[in-house]
Amino acid sequence: MNTFEKANGYMGIFSKLPSQTPTGGEPDGPLFGNGDIGVTAGGSTDNLTFWISKNDIWHATYTHKAECEGAVKSLGTLNICSDLLKDADFSAKQRIGTADVEIDLKKSEYHLNVQSYAPYQQSLVVVKLCAVKGNIPLNIGLSPIEDKGAVCTCVSDGNIFRITKDYIGEAVEWETKSAAVCRIIGWDNFNGILHEGESILLALSVRTNHDDPDYLNLSETDIANITPETLEQYRREHEEWWKSFWASSGIEIHSEPDIEKFWYGSHYLMACCCKAGKFAPGIFGNWITTNKPNWAGDYHLNYNYEAPWWGVYSSNKVELSEPYDKPLMDYIPQARENARVRLNCRGIYSKVGIGPFGFETSRMYNLDGSENNEAPYWGQKSNSAYAAVNMVMRFYSTWDEEYARKYALPYMREVADFWEDYLKFEDGRYVIYNDCIHENSAAAKGMFEWVSDNTVDYSGDFNPILTLGLLRMVFRALIDMSEYLGTDSDRREKWEHILANLSDFPTQQREGKTVFRYTERGMDWCDGNSLGIQHIFPSGTIGLSSDEKLLKIARDTITVMHRWSDYNAFPTFFTAAARVGYDPNIILEKFKEQFMTHSFPNLFIYYGGGGIECCSAVPSCINEMLFQSHEGIIRLFPVWNREKDAAFQDLRGYGAFVVSAALRNGSVEDVSLISEKGRICSILCPWDSGMIILKDGVKVDYTTKEIKDGIVYTFKTENNCRYDIRKN
Numbered sequence: 001m002n003t004f005e006k007a008n009g010y011m012g013i014f015s016k017l018p019s020q021t022p023t024g025g026e027p028d029g030p031l032f033g034n035g036d037i038g039v040t041a042g043g044s045t046d047n048l049t050f051w052i053s054k055n056d057i058w059h060a061t062y063t064h065k066a067e068c069e070g071a072v073k074s075l076g077t078l079n080i081c082s083d084l085l086k087d088a089d090f091s092a093k094q095r096i097g098t099a100d101v102e103i104d105l106k107k108s109e110y111h112l113n114v115q116s117y118a119p120y121q122q123s124l125v126v127v128k129l130c131a132v133k134g135n136i137p138l139n140i141g142l143s144p145i146e147d148k149g150a151v152c153t154c155v156s157d158g159n160i161f162r163i164t165k166d167y168i169g170e171a172v173e174w175e176t177k178s179a180a181v182c183r184i185i186g187w188d189n190f191n192g193i194l195h196e197g198e199s200i201l202l203a204l205s206v207r208t209n210h211d212d213p214d215y216l217n218l219s220e221t222d223i224a225n226i227t228p229e230t231l232e233q234y235r236r237e238h239e240e241w242w243k244s245f246w247a248s249s250g251i252e253i254h255s256e257p258d259i260e261k262f263w264y265g266s267h268y269l270m271a272c273c274c275k276a277g278k279f280a281p282g283i284f285g286n287w288i289t290t291n292k293p294n295w296a297g298d299y300h301l302n303y304n305y306e307a308p309w310w311g312v313y314s315s316n317k318v319e320l321s322e323p324y325d326k327p328l329m330d331y332i333p334q335a336r337e338n339a340r341v342r343l344n345c346r347g348i349y350s351k352v353g354i355g356p357f358g359f360e361t362s363r364m365y366n367l368d369g370s371e372n373n374e375a376p377y378w379g380q381k382s383n384s385a386y387a388a389v390n391m392v393m394r395f396y397s398t399w400d401e402e403y404a405r406k407y408a409l410p411y412m413r414e415v416a417d418f419w420e421d422y423l424k425f426e427d428g429r430y431v432i433y434n435d436c437i438h439e440n441s442a443a444a445k446g447m448f449e450w451v452s453d454n455t456v457d458y459s460g461d462f463n464p465i466l467t468l469g470l471l472r473m474v475f476r477a478l479i480d481m482s483e484y485l486g487t488d489s490d491r492r493e494k495w496e497h498i499l500a501n502l503s504d505f506p507t508q509q510r511e512g513k514t515v516f517r518y519t520e521r522g523m524d525w526c527d528g529n530s531l532g533i534q535h536i537f538p539s540g541t542i543g544l545s546s547d548e549k550l551l552k553i554a555r556d557t558i559t560v561m562h563r564w565s566d567y568n569a570f571p572t573f574f575t576a577a578a579r580v581g582y583d584p585n586i587i588l589e590k591f592k593e594q595f596m597t598h599s600f601p602n603l604f605i606y607y608g609g610g611g612i613e614c615c616s617a618v619p620s621c622i623n624e625m626l627f628q629s630h631e632g633i634i635r636l637f638p639v640w641n642r643e644k645d646a647a648f649q650d651l652r653g654y655g656a657f658v659v660s661a662a663l664r665n666g667s668v669e670d671v672s673l674i675s676e677k678g679r680i681c682s683i684l685c686p687w688d689s690g691m692i693i694l695k696d697g698v699k700v701d702y703t704t705k706e707i708k709d710g711i712v713y714t715f716k717t718e719n720n721c722r723y724d725i726r727k728n
Helices: 003-008 215-225 228-247 257-273 325-343 383-398 401-422 465-485 489-501 548-561 570-579 584-597 611-626
Strands: 011-014 031-033 037-044 047-059 071-081 089-095 100-107 110-117 124-133 136-144 151-157 160-167 176-185 191-194 199-208 250-252 424-426 429-431 462-464 507-510 513-516 519-521 646-653 657-664 667-675 681-684 691-695 703-707 710-715 721-727
Touching: 003 228, 003 250, 003 257, 031 100, 031 257, 037 100, 037 124, 047 124, 047 160, 047 176, 047 199, 071 124, 071 160, 071 176, 071 199, 124 191, 124 228, 136 151, 136 160, 136 176, 160 215, 176 215, 199 215, 199 228, 228 257, 250 257, 250 611, 257 584, 257 611, 325 383, 325 401, 383 401, 383 465, 383 646, 401 465, 401 489, 429 489, 462 465, 465 489, 513 548, 548 570, 570 584, 570 611, 584 611, 611 646, 667 681, 691 710
Parallel strands: none
Antiparallel strands: 011 089, 031 037, 037 047, 047 071, 071 136, 089 100, 100 110, 110 124, 124 199, 136 191, 151 160, 160 176, 176 199, 250 646, 424 429, 462 519, 507 513, 646 657, 657 667, 667 721, 681 710, 691 721, 703 710
């Protein structure tokens, strides 16, 4: 399988100008990025606009208004103007294989071709303008997006532009200074006539003080020294990076081209907005086109921040998750203070909205100007445990000792400290008081006029099923992690006691079926969102190895909830259905409905809660349908219609196993496995006749065990060794 060719065959195709850009939410225009810089194209044909943004352009300040000024911001716009092209025909291609956007503007005897991309290894945006037909007068400009609280400058000198946008002064928690320097290669000025057959290059260097204290001088030096030859070298390096990225894994489902397209497209969007060593993207990635993004464009810890990465672990693109942990680690001191002051507990108690460097975007104020200390939590105690989901996924997928020591274990110890103090042990079980499963609107009483005395108050929710699932995940992982690292032996007895004695998941009767109840006392059901199944995914507490009675309750809950199209459910509901073996035909049918009704041509799948969280849904669900491993048993094509041929290459399983396999004419073929950490491997045999395991052509010893859905083969592996698995 040539995964680069597969990705390169899919594009975002535009036949008209985007109509919803700029926006506080997901832009609908062509998108590209290099993991740090994000660029959105749009505007009009006589004023083609590129919005330039970056994950680290934050205004970190607090305000005594309900509308918080603290947020991620946009830097500025690059404008390519020509009155001659007014009302021209617009078309564009967003190539996901090589992360570039090509735009054509055509009007009678004129045709302007615009090619653009952000070299992955550089702090640059490159735009090439070519007059394919006719002599086209152009005026090129670069402008900051002015903002209250920002000091902006704009300077031009011949063919060089410079803009800056700084959030500085006593009102900010920490300073952000940003700059873009642009040079036109081929012209001596910012306007002129581009003659037929000629082209010019625009090179735009974008940096902030978070990249380097000398960010402005570095950008100016970049631009002064750049040549067409250096840009050619950058292009070659850029294409090599993307080829390597796509080579890390792939899927092939000839009968479902839309599924393939959005699987690759989702990874494209994540790769464009995530890069190791850079700031983590917020809700809308690095495509910020306004100074007032919805929800401050921040890190929402009650699922929005965590969700975007849920597909990258099983897709063997773990490097995209590198920026995830730092904001959480930076927040620990403030979250400790929250726990101590608000609840008299050790450990960490997290508000819903945070930003970089421990910044809290969710400080909130009443209409009378006083601070509201309850609304930033929305009644939820689960946010810190929810943030551990990604750490658990990454640890089990890689068994990376250094990662566990540096990030996962220290963070999860803090989570354990909190819950050891907050849980109550009553009548032989651990119970949870006053923890809202949904955001409790009554917490905002005094802030908004729509919160009245009649607003239902769920602050007394008891044993929410979400937290019960998250705590099972946290304490199980803590035990495994500490044993692996040889630490915390003095704490494991307590962790094991909590794990063994947590309250059961509550259930109820609805539509003649036994289904999960949202809490044991309090909210029983909700007609929106998918919190009633998030103990299945992402918490991972129920799967195909679970008791059949529990699995039936889970499947019936999926049926009764029916959240295939929902404001906040997209990243979780489909994958939860796959985890418990729901009808694969229904899952694929409902997926394709979302592609038709909730996607832009740029391959963004959008919902109200939205943003890059939706990038995880297709990869995480399809990967689970083709390949499951989270229960310690590898299952091949476990939730798939055997009449549909399918193949996957180098998907990553728990245990640090990288697996490839194909399903052809109803039979599993070409199974191979690379063991990165030499752990014991268990595979559910995909053939009735049994199987053999080969290493370098030599049979490997194994043991077998019968479980409810077949025979499991277990064998020892060695570090970084490949194993071929064949039908007996």
